[in-house]
Amino acid sequence: MNTLRFFARRAAFYLFTAWAAITINFFLPRFMKGDPIQAYLARHRGQVTPEAIDSLRILFGLNTDKPLLQxxxxxxxxxxxxxxxxSLSRGLAPVTDVIAAALPWTIGLVGIATILSFSIGTLLGSLIGWSRGSRADVLVPISTFFSTVPYFWMGLIAIAVFASGLGWFPASHAYGRGSTPSWDPAFILEVIKHGTLPALTIVIASLGGWILGMRNMMITILDEDYVTVAQAKGLPARRVLTRYAARNAVLPQIQSFALALGFIVGGTLVMELVFSYPGVGKLLLEATGAKDYPLMQGLFLIITLTVLVANILADVAYAVLDPRTRQTEA
Known part of the structure; x- marks a missing residue:
């Protein structure tokens, strides 16, 4: 009964949040300064009749003759x-098609890099926390230092050293010029080669936060009575680490990981600009500059819903791993 009540409360909360986000997404562009239709016409000079302008307003849902509620x-x-x-800036192409073309690049690169960073950081953090006071502690300040370096500096240094200097990786773009996207093995290897350098910079830049968070939680959990009792019973160290300490220490990490997964769709804007990567973040910046309100709305909608879905999955995982959550909130 408590479980059903817990999930019902969370479902109601997320449904309300989704409604509020979509409503704000509708009204926000209409309160912004400037006329997107006039901006579109300014980029496409020529004689346009008033009837054609009215048709454009109807096409983009900006018909002021209709009440706002309608x-x-x-x-x-x-x-x-x-x-x-x-999309106003993409030759009147459907917004869904424009987003669908950019979404796989962002999810493929930023998604894999985020999962790798979380997995490696959580594993290292748990081991460092378990063996606190050992030489492994030196990894904490080193990884934290890289997290404090501005990302664009790290990206530019990586390009200068590994692309321009050593020539190990391409400096920009998702694939070489003249290549046609396909599922051909040669093209897939080309995409992997182009994405390796930006993915590594994302992992290095975000690794410190995961290590530090997991290490601190492990140190806190190791002082709990149930861990002390497990050790006093003579249980194997690996079992105490995985079943008692790490399982409870990872719970706060899951919520942060869910937020990170949600923002994957938004892309790492700085990374996409530094490496000229064709992702959603760069697309959003271009849409904002062009006052492409339909594309902006579509991108905001996708990003918002993705964040909500990621948080729902985190709540479910949190409730499965820690039954106390269900009992408390129910």
Whole structure:
């Protein structure tokens, strides 16, 4: 009963959050200064009739003849039908197609790098916390130092050393010029080679936070009575580490990991700019500069829903690993 009540409360909370986010996503562009239609016409010079301008406003859902409430209702209807509008800066291409073209690059690169960073950092943090006071502690200040270095500096240094200097990796883009995206093994290897350097910089830049967080939680958990009792019973050290200490110490990490997964869709904007990578973050910056409101709305919607889904999965994992959560919130 407590479990059902817990999940019902969380479902109601996330449904309300999703409604609020989508509502803000609808109203925010309409309160911003500037006219996206006029900006579009300025980029496409020529004689445009008033009728054509009115047609564009209707096409982009900016028809001021309709009451705002009716526009809001129409927006929900279009969203449920999968129609996020047309991109002003991408030749009136459907927003869903534009986002779908950029999304795999961001998820493939930033997603894999985030999972690697979390896994390696959590494992190292648990081992360092378990053997506190050993030589392994030196990894904490080293990894923390790299986390404090501005990412664009780290990216530029990596390009200067490993791309320009040693020539081990390409300096930019997701694949070579003249290549056509496909599932051909040669193209896949080319994508991996182009993505290795930015992925490594993401892992190195974020590794310190995971190590430090897990190490501190391990030190706190090791002072708990149930760990002391487990050790006094003579249980193997590996079992005490994995079943008692690490299992409880990783719980706060899961919530942070869920947030990191949610923001994967937003991409690492600085990384995409430094390495000229065709991801969602760079697409959002270009849409903002072009006042492409439909594309901005679509990107914000995808990012928001992804963050919510990631948090839902984190809540489920948290409840499975720690039954006390269900009992407390229920």
């Amino acid at each position: 526009q809001y209702v129409d927006y929900w209807g279009l969203m449920f039908s999968g129609d996020l509008g047309r």
